[in-house]
Amino acid sequence: MAEKNWHVGSTLPIAVQAVVCLASAVAPARASSLSENLAPASYLGSLDPNLVWEALIGGIAVCSFLAAIALWIQSALGRAKRSQLRRSAFITSAMNNLNQGVVMTDGQRRIIFCNDRYLDIYGLSRSDLWAGMTGYDILRVRRERGVLGVSDDDFYEKAASPNGLITELPDGRAILVKYFVLPNGGSVATHLDVSDQRKLSRQLASTKQFLESVLDNVPACVAAKSIEDGRYIFANSAYERFWGFSRDYAVGKTARELFAPVSAASIEATDRAALEAPDGQFRNQFEVERGAVRRMVASIRIVVRNESNQPEFLLVVFEDVTDRRSLSQELESTKKFLELVVDNIPVALIVEQVKDGRYLLANRSAETILNRRREEATGLTAADIFNAKEAKLIVARDEAAIRKRGLITEEHPISTKDGLRLFLTRRATVLNDAGEPQYLIKTHEDVTDRRQTESRMAHMAYHDGLTDLPNRAAFLQALTQMIEACEGTSEEFAVLCVDLDGLKEVNDVFGHALGDKLLIEVAQRLQDAARGGVVARLSGDEFGLIIDGKQPEAGLALAHQLGEAMVHEFHIDGRVVRAGVTTGMAIFPHNGADGASLLANAGAALFRAKQKSRGTISLYQPEMDQQIRDRRVLHQDLSKAIKNGEMSLAFQPQGIARHSVAESEIIGFEALARWQHPVRGQVSPAEFIPIAEESGLIVEMGEWILRQACREAASWPKPLQIAVNLSPAQFMRGDVVGLVHSILLETGLAPGRLELEITEGVLIEDFDRGLALLRRLKALGVRISMDDFGSGYSSLSYLQAFPFDKIKIDRAFITNLGRNPQSAAIVRAVIDLGHGLEMSIVAEGVETVDQLAFLAREGCDGVQGYLLGKPLPIGQYAGLVGRAETMELALQTG
Numbered sequence: 001m002a003e004k005n006w007h008v009g010s011t012l013p014i015a016v017q018a019v020v021c022l023a024s025a026v027a028p029a030r031a032s033s034l035s036e037n038l039a040p041a042s043y044l045g046s047l048d049p050n051l052v053w054e055a056l057i058g059g060i061a062v063c064s065f066l067a068a069i070a071l072w073i074q075s076a077l078g079r080a081k082r083s084q085l086r087r088s089a090f091i092t093s094a095m096n097n098l099n100q101g102v103v104m105t106d107g108q109r110r111i112i113f114c115n116d117r118y119l120d121i122y123g124l125s126r127s128d129l130w131a132g133m134t135g136y137d138i139l140r141v142r143r144e145r146g147v148l149g150v151s152d153d154d155f156y157e158k159a160a161s162p163n164g165l166i167t168e169l170p171d172g173r174a175i176l177v178k179y180f181v182l183p184n185g186g187s188v189a190t191h192l193d194v195s196d197q198r199k200l201s202r203q204l205a206s207t208k209q210f211l212e213s214v215l216d217n218v219p220a221c222v223a224a225k226s227i228e229d230g231r232y233i234f235a236n237s238a239y240e241r242f243w244g245f246s247r248d249y250a251v252g253k254t255a256r257e258l259f260a261p262v263s264a265a266s267i268e269a270t271d272r273a274a275l276e277a278p279d280g281q282f283r284n285q286f287e288v289e290r291g292a293v294r295r296m297v298a299s300i301r302i303v304v305r306n307e308s309n310q311p312e313f314l315l316v317v318f319e320d321v322t323d324r325r326s327l328s329q330e331l332e333s334t335k336k337f338l339e340l341v342v343d344n345i346p347v348a349l350i351v352e353q354v355k356d357g358r359y360l361l362a363n364r365s366a367e368t369i370l371n372r373r374r375e376e377a378t379g380l381t382a383a384d385i386f387n388a389k390e391a392k393l394i395v396a397r398d399e400a401a402i403r404k405r406g407l408i409t410e411e412h413p414i415s416t417k418d419g420l421r422l423f424l425t426r427r428a429t430v431l432n433d434a435g436e437p438q439y440l441i442k443t444h445e446d447v448t449d450r451r452q453t454e455s456r457m458a459h460m461a462y463h464d465g466l467t468d469l470p471n472r473a474a475f476l477q478a479l480t481q482m483i484e485a486c487e488g489t490s491e492e493f494a495v496l497c498v499d500l501d502g503l504k505e506v507n508d509v510f511g512h513a514l515g516d517k518l519l520i521e522v523a524q525r526l527q528d529a530a531r532g533g534v535v536a537r538l539s540g541d542e543f544g545l546i547i548d549g550k551q552p553e554a555g556l557a558l559a560h561q562l563g564e565a566m567v568h569e570f571h572i573d574g575r576v577v578r579a580g581v582t583t584g585m586a587i588f589p590h591n592g593a594d595g596a597s598l599l600a601n602a603g604a605a606l607f608r609a610k611q612k613s614r615g616t617i618s619l620y621q622p623e624m625d626q627q628i629r630d631r632r633v634l635h636q637d638l639s640k641a642i643k644n645g646e647m648s649l650a651f652q653p654q655g656i657a658r659h660s661v662a663e664s665e666i667i668g669f670e671a672l673a674r675w676q677h678p679v680r681g682q683v684s685p686a687e688f689i690p691i692a693e694e695s696g697l698i699v700e701m702g703e704w705i706l707r708q709a710c711r712e713a714a715s716w717p718k719p720l721q722i723a724v725n726l727s728p729a730q731f732m733r734g735d736v737v738g739l740v741h742s743i744l745l746e747t748g749l750a751p752g753r754l755e756l757e758i759t760e761g762v763l764i765e766d767f768d769r770g771l772a773l774l775r776r777l778k779a780l781g782v783r784i785s786m787d788d789f790g791s792g793y794s795s796l797s798y799l800q801a802f803p804f805d806k807i808k809i810d811r812a813f814i815t816n817l818g819r820n821p822q823s824a825a826i827v828r829a830v831i832d833l834g835h836g837l838e839m840s841i842v843a844e845g846v847e848t849v850d851q852l853a854f855l856a857r858e859g860c861d862g863v864q865g866y867l868l869g870k871p872l873p874i875g876q877y878a879g880l881v882g883r884a885e886t887m888e889l890a891l892q893t894g
Helices: 002-008 011-037 049-096 116-122 135-144 152-159 195-216 237-243 261-276 322-344 364-370 388-404 472-486 503-510 512-530 553-565 595-612 624-638 685-695 697-714 728-732 736-747 761-765 767-779 795-801 811-815 821-836 849-857 874-881 887-893
Strands: 100-105 111-114 165-168 174-181 187-193 221-226 232-235 281-290 293-305 311-320 348-353 359-362 407-416 419-431 437-446 493-501 534-537 542-548 570-572 575-577 580-588 617-619 647-656 666-677 681-683 721-725 754-758 783-789 806-809 840-844 862-864
Touching: 100 116, 100 135, 111 135, 116 187, 135 152, 152 165, 152 174, 221 237, 261 281, 261 293, 261 311, 293 322, 348 364, 359 364, 364 407, 364 437, 388 407, 388 419, 388 437, 472 493, 472 534, 472 542, 472 580, 472 595, 493 512, 493 553, 493 595, 503 512, 503 575, 512 534, 512 542, 512 553, 512 570, 512 575, 542 553, 542 595, 553 580, 553 617, 580 595, 595 617, 624 685, 647 697, 647 874, 666 685, 666 697, 666 874, 681 685, 685 697, 697 721, 697 728, 697 736, 721 783, 728 736, 728 761, 728 767, 736 754, 736 767, 761 767, 767 783, 806 811, 806 821, 811 821, 811 840, 821 840, 821 849
Parallel strands: 580 617, 666 721, 721 754, 754 783, 783 806, 806 840, 840 862
Antiparallel strands: 100 111, 100 187, 165 174, 174 187, 221 232, 221 311, 281 293, 293 311, 348 359, 348 437, 407 419, 419 437, 493 542, 493 580, 534 542, 570 575, 647 666, 647 862, 666 681
16 A cells, blocks of 8 residues: 555656656757757857757756655655554554553653543543643642542552552542553553452452351361372361361471371372262271370362362361260160160060060060060060950050050059059050151059159159140239239238249250140149149249238248149159249238239349249348348358368268167268358358359368368278268369379278269269269279259169169158158159169158158168267267267367
8 A cells, every 4th residue: 555655646756757858858959950040149149059958958857856856755754644643543542442541641741642541530531631731730630520549659659569559439449550661751651440350359358258267167177188289278277176286387288297107198098099089079987196196087088170170179078086986885885784774674664566566575574564584475466465355455555555656654453473463554656767656665663562653763754734824914913903902901912933943954954845844744733732823924934823811821831832842753754853943922012012013022032042042932021132242241251261260070970770769870970061150150051052052162162071071080990981972063173083082092091981972963064074973983992872862853864874872862752751652652662773773772861760660661771860960070979980089078179
């Protein structure tokens, strides 16, 4: 195209050249002719005419040539200018269509170019620019328009940095500015809208942080390593905790750089197995060395591929299963133990297959019912074993239990080799995975000599229907009605707030479903005790009652009846559950003139009762606030009692159960703490022991009691037993096994003479830990007894799990002997149970000769109570322990 333009522009010079050449060719001839015919000799003078014509023609030629050159130069400049304009238009168009703004300046910082994108980014127009405008001028314009928030110096300094300058515009956009200085002193600045990139970057960072947070909170150990070189690229917090080093230390290293050779070899072998697995996953268990300990881990490895489906890195997830395997082994051991227990329990157990009624299992106790050896009964049906009439009745009852798909409990006679006996039979249907009856479990307990009672030994109880009690609003309405009826008269009535003790423990151990059933049973007993009075459920474990009559006598009598109603354990879904009540009471009109006030004051009294001791009754008194403050002061004094020498020990004798006190030989003592307050005098253990347990002081106090009791017993000439109570707090805090061991070594007391009494609380808090500690204590050679047996709710399961040396029957059952036939049945049952498990039985709270005689007749092993002796300083029993000191000396040193 340039060549074509060049040729078009050369036409005129070529024509001029042709004219000049033609003139040169004809000039001589023409000059000669003219000279001869036209030129007068006088005009030309002496000049040669030919020379004149030649000069004339030559001048014309030179002028033509010069004109041609001028025209050619003008044409060339025009072409260059047009080409330059086209190039400038192209560049300007290209620059204006860039996605980023561009501003160019010369050496004097005058703007020589600014594209449209720059103006669009900052909301400017071409009219805002002027000739000779500098970079500082345009920055000033932007600052006036509110789209620049930094100074000129900061702008140029930060924009010239490698990362550039990011400015935030009022509409939320982010602009990345980069400034470059050119060699000629000029500059180029680019302005790029990075709002979407920054938003995406923030989202990516947030997502990354979220995923890392999730992985850090996953309890399993998670790590990732590069397949290319086997180096770790990620590890979570659980991984750090397991190995004991930080993820920063692990990242970038291989297994051989981090772990012992044996562990590294196992890890690398597992990695290879995962890479070779067809589906890219591999699960296994292997041992690793963590310090000096070998741990078993369960691992899964997953090969992660990139977008090209090429293996990129290996995801590792593992967890420590060492303890789980130990538990599995312990479970197997427990299973064998339970099978042994089932085979030796005094209750007959039979398992029957539903589809054909054939017996699959029977324990030894069932041989009495089956009238044959259990091995002979396996595979037979009821029709094969019993006579037709009995078999028909048994089959009908079995079918009823299967249809119900639940538990059926009933009493009925069964013919045995010893004649017709009355048995308590429980039938429970076991469903298969499809929800269909598969097995029928039957237990038969001989209750001929003791009818069905609400005894703990009944194992399971009957279920009553649901009782709908009034709610708080209905209770307040009833209170209002009572107030209206009593206003203007001398009538009184009491409002009782009753709190159910032990519900939380029942919910924690057995679940809320059983806890709900316990509430139903408790409500029924409250209604029975109230004899038609108003009973309401005020909250989860709190009930309200209204009782009229002379106050506070009528209210206190009802409160005591409620406590007695809760003495008997509950049998729910095969669980034996115990509960108690704590009661607060307010009286109309003395403690409130409206329902809300009465209920609030009864609640305050309840709070005071719970603070004092579970199972107590408290009547509202205005000075209760002062009593609470006194309790706090007592706590402060108790913390200093041991250091101040205010604590002492009293010893209560324990004897063999005989028909009279004289025959009851003393075999040991129980050590009991006493506190002689410098101001209050003798403080009751019922007052300071709960404070010590609540505050944690019981740990220090228990250590002092144990050391003093062992030191005292070691000094007795007679090798009698010494019993010491251990609080659950001592098991939960500190090394109780190490403490007992060190005290035995320190005092020199023979381990077999020390008896440690515990309550169910030791096992309730942490069953596995408590059981392990009891086993370690027994390994020292000391004796372990369960105190207050029957006051808890799951004692039988504990007796099954741990072979106690002794069971101490709670004093509440002994107190009611002769007044309550259920108490006698319970005591008799506990004695039989203990002897069946080869455990000694000691009854606490023996105060009458009749109680002692009953226990002796029933075969109780030991007794303890005021009948044998009160808790006194050991000097009072100098003769019993073999000392020859006089009574006066004993009193001084006791």
